[in-house]
Amino acid sequence: MAEQPLLKISNLTKRFGGLAAVNDVSVTFEAGKINAIIGPNGAGKTTFFNLVAGAMPPSDGTIEFQGMDVTGMSPDRIARLGIARTFQTTMLFEQSTVLDNLIVGHRLRTQSRLWDVIINSKRLRDEEKKCRARAAEVLDFVGLSHLANRFILDISQEERKRVAFALAMATDPELVLLDEPAGGINPEETENLASLIRKMVRHGISVCLIEHKMDMIMSLADKIMVLDHGEKIAEGTPEQIKNDPVVIEAYLGSDEDVEA
Amino acid sequence: MDRVLNFLASPAMKIVLLAAGILFPLVASSEYQIYVMALAFIWAIAVYGLNIITGYCGQLNLAHGGFFAIGAYAVGLLTVDYGWAFWPAFIAAGVIGAVLGFLVGIVSLRLKEHYFAIFTLCVGFIIYLLIEKWEELTHGTLGVISIAPPEGFGLVDFTETIPFYYLVLFFLVLAIWLISRISRSLVGRTFLAIRISDDLAQSLGINLMRNKVLAFVLSTTYAGLAGALLAGVVRFIGPDLAEITHTFDVITYLLVGGIGTLMGPLVGTLLITWITQAVQSFEEYRMIVFGPLLVVLVIFMPRGIVGTFLTWRGRRLASKAPAKQSASRVENKNSEEAGTHG
Amino acid sequence: MDVFLQQALNGLTLGSIYGLVALGLTLVYGILHVPNFAHGALYMVGAYVSYFIMVEHGLNYWVAMAGAGVVVAVLSVLCERLVFHPLRHAPPIHDKIAAIGILLFLEAVVQMHWGADFRRMPTPYTEIFHFGSLTLPAQRLLIIVGAFSLMGALHLYLKKTMTGSTIIAMAQNREGAFLVGIDANRVAMMTFAIAGFLAAVGATLFAPINLVYPAMGHLVIMKAFVIIILGGMGSIPGAIVGGLIIGFAEALGGYYLSGTYKDLIAFVLLVAILSIKPTGLFTKGVR
Numbered sequence: 044m045a046e047q048p049l050l051k052i053s054n055l056t057k058r059f060g061g062l063a064a065v066n067d068v069s070v071t072f073e074a075g076k077i078n079a080i081i082g083p084n085g086a087g088k089t090t091f092f093n094l095v096a097g098a099m100p101p102s103d104g105t106i107e108f109q110g111m112d113v114t115g116m117s118p119d120r121i122a123r124l125g126i127a128r129t130f131q132t133t134m135l136f137e138q139s140t141v142l143d144n145l146i147v148g149h150r151l152r153t154q155s156r157l158w159d160v161i162i163n164s165k166r167l168r169d170e171e172k173k174c175r176a177r178a179a180e181v182l183d184f185v186g187l188s189h190l191a192n193r194f195i196l197d198i199s200q201e202e203r204k205r206v207a208f209a210l211a212m213a214t215d216p217e218l219v220l221l222d223e224p225a226g227g228i229n230p231e232e233t234e235n236l237a238s239l240i241r242k243m244v245r246h247g248i249s250v251c252l253i254e255h256k257m258d259m260i261m262s263l264a265d266k267i268m269v270l271d272h273g274e275k276i277a278e279g280t281p282e283q284i285k286n287d288p289v290v291i292e293a294y295l296g297s298d299e300d301v302e303a
Numbered sequence: 304m305d306r307v308l309n310f311l312a313s314p315a316m317k318i319v320l321l322a323a324g325i326l327f328p329l330v331a332s333s334e335y336q337i338y339v340m341a342l343a344f345i346w347a348i349a350v351y352g353l354n355i356i357t358g359y360c361g362q363l364n365l366a367h368g369g370f371f372a373i374g375a376y377a378v379g380l381l382t383v384d385y386g387w388a389f390w391p392a393f394i395a396a397g398v399i400g401a402v403l404g405f406l407v408g409i410v411s412l413r414l415k416e417h418y419f420a421i422f423t424l425c426v427g428f429i430i431y432l433l434i435e436k437w438e439e440l441t442h443g444t445l446g447v448i449s450i451a452p453p454e455g456f457g458l459v460d461f462t463e464t465i466p467f468y469y470l471v472l473f474f475l476v477l478a479i480w481l482i483s484r485i486s487r488s489l490v491g492r493t494f495l496a497i498r499i500s501d502d503l504a505q506s507l508g509i510n511l512m513r514n515k516v517l518a519f520v521l522s523t524t525y526a527g528l529a530g531a532l533l534a535g536v537v538r539f540i541g542p543d544l545a546e547i548t549h550t551f552d553v554i555t556y557l558l559v560g561g562i563g564t565l566m567g568p569l570v571g572t573l574l575i576t577w578i579t580q581a582v583q584s585f586e587e588y589r590m591i592v593f594g595p596l597l598v599v600l601v602i603f604m605p606r607g608i609v610g611t612f613l614t615w616r617g618r619r620l621a622s623k624a625p626a627k628q629s630a631s632r633v634e635n636k637n638s639e640e641a642g643t644h645g
Numbered sequence: 646m647d648v649f650l651q652q653a654l655n656g657l658t659l660g661s662i663y664g665l666v667a668l669g670l671t672l673v674y675g676i677l678h679v680p681n682f683a684h685g686a687l688y689m690v691g692a693y694v695s696y697f698i699m700v701e702h703g704l705n706y707w708v709a710m711a712g713a714g715v716v717v718a719v720l721s722v723l724c725e726r727l728v729f730h731p732l733r734h735a736p737p738i739h740d741k742i743a744a745i746g747i748l749l750f751l752e753a754v755v756q757m758h759w760g761a762d763f764r765r766m767p768t769p770y771t772e773i774f775h776f777g778s779l780t781l782p783a784q785r786l787l788i789i790v791g792a793f794s795l796m797g798a799l800h801l802y803l804k805k806t807m808t809g810s811t812i813i814a815m816a817q818n819r820e821g822a823f824l825v826g827i828d829a830n831r832v833a834m835m836t837f838a839i840a841g842f843l844a845a846v847g848a849t850l851f852a853p854i855n856l857v858y859p860a861m862g863h864l865v866i867m868k869a870f871v872i873i874i875l876g877g878m879g880s881i882p883g884a885i886v887g888g889l890i891i892g893f894a895e896a897l898g899g900y901y902l903s904g905t906y907k908d909l910i911a912f913v914l915l916v917a918i919l920s921i922k923p924t925g926l927f928t929k930g931v932r
Binding site: 361363410411414416418420422424429433436547551554558587588589590591595596597598601602605 | 674678680682727728731732735736737738739740741742743745746747748749750751752753754756757863864867870871874878905906908909912913915916919920
Binding site: 096097098117118119120122123127128130134135136138139140146147148150151153155156157159160161163167170171174192193194196197210211214 | 481484485488489490491492493495496498499500502503504505506507508509510511517521606610613614617618620621622
């Protein structure tokens with residue numbers, strides 16, 4: 044029996060009014076791999092992520108995660124099942140320290156309620172310790188332990204991206220969706236971020252990312268899916284995608300440069 | 304310099320504040336001052352309530368004054384029209400605040416940002432209209448007079464100013480204690496994640512509705528109990544208590560002191576109360592100053608006095624910390640004040 | 646039947662004023678995504694400026710209306726420049742609180758100068774027209790005709806002029822409009838000016854059959870919010886239709902159901918709508 048795919052998407056469609064932002068996309072992503080989604084602006088990439096993460100219900104089609112149908116499930120349930128994500132704009136609490144920002148990341152693996160807080164129960168104390176430990180661990184993983192005590196206000200854009208990765212990691216995910224992780228940072232930092240993504244995969248976390256930086260994608264991805272106007276126009280290895288005439292056509296039709 | 308800063312943010316400071324609260328009646332120059340302070344404490348409790356939903360959870364609730372009035376009316380009507388004693392009515396006020404908060408919450412908290420603010424603005428107005436017009440229940444514009452004071456069971460007389468002052472101080476300390484517990488716990492961190500963004504919170508596996516409703520119910524319970532205390536001391540209430548102005552007052556206190564901080568509500572409420580007292584006849588026209596103050600604050604100092612202080616101090620500490628510091632060593636330092644960061 | 650028609654006529658009067666105020670609110674929301682809680686205070690200031698010009702200085706009603714329109718338009722633009730513009734990137738809660746700050750300030754200033762008393766503003770048009778058994782005071786006729794002429798003029802402005810069409814473009818897609826090089830500042834200022842003008846004219850039309858007092862904007866602004874939620878935040882036809890719906894509902898509901906609670910009707914309607922559909926009626930799809 045073949046190994047079950049991590050994520051199996053069938054005929055996924057999302058319509059806004061009459062417009063299909065994602066149209067009849069079917070694709071499977073394997074565990075332990077780096078999967079990339081590319082496409083011109085407005086191709087429906089972020090909408091695709093939103094659908095997988097449950098942030099919006101699809102108009103049609105199904106999403107299976109580890110063999111379980113998660114179509115239409117609320118985003119918090121999907122997160123608890125093991126899909127974490129980062130956003131295009133990093134959202135963190137500016138007037139607080141890096142470590143303080145990360146502690147809530149493990150909240151979904153805890154049970155404490157208001158009553159535990161009022162009586163300061165053992166469960167709460169244990170769980171807070173666990174969350175704190177997990178926060179320190181993921182911070183170490185992304186290589187920012189030395190900034191634990193810094194305010195988000197005072198760290199660089201690339202460091203913020205790493206904190207956002209760490210926050211996603213703190214949820215103990217099987218799969219992480221990264222939306223333009225290298226947006227707004229310089230080439231050298233991009234390379235560092237790419238090696239962090241490889242490190243995540245080495246530690247058993249599967250990755251799915253949206254990215255515009257082609258050289259990064261081509262060297263990083265195991266598999267690439269290309270979206271254009273909401274439809275899947277190609278999928279395959281970086282080598283196959285680079286030489287696919289349909290992809291080149293789509294990119295030449297827009298202003299973006301596949302060789303960028 | 305750093306020693307002063309550290310002291311201001313330390314637990315010892317809280318003990319100093321508590322001592323000041325206990326000693327205040329001894330140094331106050333008149334009973335009137337003690338009375339004003341007790342009223343300020345009551346409003347501070349209401350501001351703490353607003354801070355939970357608006358400060359920690361990030362949802363601008365414009366019905367807060369309405370829930371405060373509901374608490375006051377619960378005590379007023381139950382003691383005057385139904386012959387209840389104060390304390391059962393006080394508890395009922397908290398329960399009514401919680402139940403109504405739950406009902407309003409499950410409808411309104413499905414709405415995002417602007418819609419929630421507009422919806423609660425309308426809820427606040429509905430509460431006002433009902434209190435003013437539903438004469439059979441609320442006595443309409445006549446208001447409720449001779450409300451029962453809290454019973455002292457022969458031990459103390461809460462119609463006296465000083466015992467009542469200590470009673471209110473007790474509830475204020477209790478209110479702050481609970482909030483400090485919540486704000487630095489996982490529950491409080493959950494609220495904070497929602498404030499950053501609904502999407503982020505959900506991506507971290509947080510159930511938005513459950514947590515928002517919890518924060519809202521906590522805040523309306525605080526408002527209800529604060530209103531109940533007010534009814535017990537002024538013993539006369541009218542529909543003007545539900546006017547939107549009171550919600551705006553409470554927002555001003557919160558913003559001046561520091562939205563989303565632990566000591567902000569107390570600092571803001573006391574500061575503005577005493578400034579208003581100090582400037583004769585300022586009461587009526589206070590909004591000429593407070594209105595622009597709100598605007599200036601959100602533009603230049605959105606975290607208020609306490610928030611600005613904490614951010615400044617925190618960054619100062621971080622910049623002085625050794626470059627290489629392990630996360631585990633940082634941990635102990637942070638646990639002390641995690642709550643005040645929010 | 647006559648009673649019904651009479652109430653419908655009253656509803657039309659109310660609805661046209663609500664529509665004017667809601668139009669300004671919805672335009673501002675469409676451009677800046679700010680729910681301008683201070684809009685009701687601008688309406689109130691408009692009534693006082695008219696009162697000041699007409700009653701205290703004995704000038705003509707129309708001069709008063711034009712004066713109020715200009716003064717409040719300038720005031721509205723000042724709010725945009727000094728408050729909302731600096732806050733355009735702030736967290737969503739900030740602009741709402743700032744709007745409340747403006748509202749508090751304007752009310753306090755008016756109250757300091759004129760006191761909290763209710764004032765009556767006379768109308769130069771006191772005739773009463775009769776149509777069969779229907780009666781229509783001239784001022785009400787003026788309200789209906791005036792409001793709809795203004796809406797017509799606004800429609801022409803938005804459709805036929807360059808600035809007007811950029812306002813529409815920006816309301817529909819802020820980022821897109823920015824990309825094609827629209828001067829966003831100018832459009833925002835223009836929108837605030839129009840919103841202020843409409844509010845002041847609406848107030849001047851309505852004042853003679855109502856009263857002038859510092860808190861007169863509260864109910865109006867809340868109803869205007871109900872209207873634009875009903876009609877879709879940012880939608881221009883929605884504001885007009887929504888205004889009429891609320892106007893009729895109040896006039897008819899106030900007569901047939903309960904006069905005491907007629908002000909509740911709009912809010913109960915809002916609670917009902919949002920309970921069923923959390924994004925409001927007639928909203929377009931996300932983004």
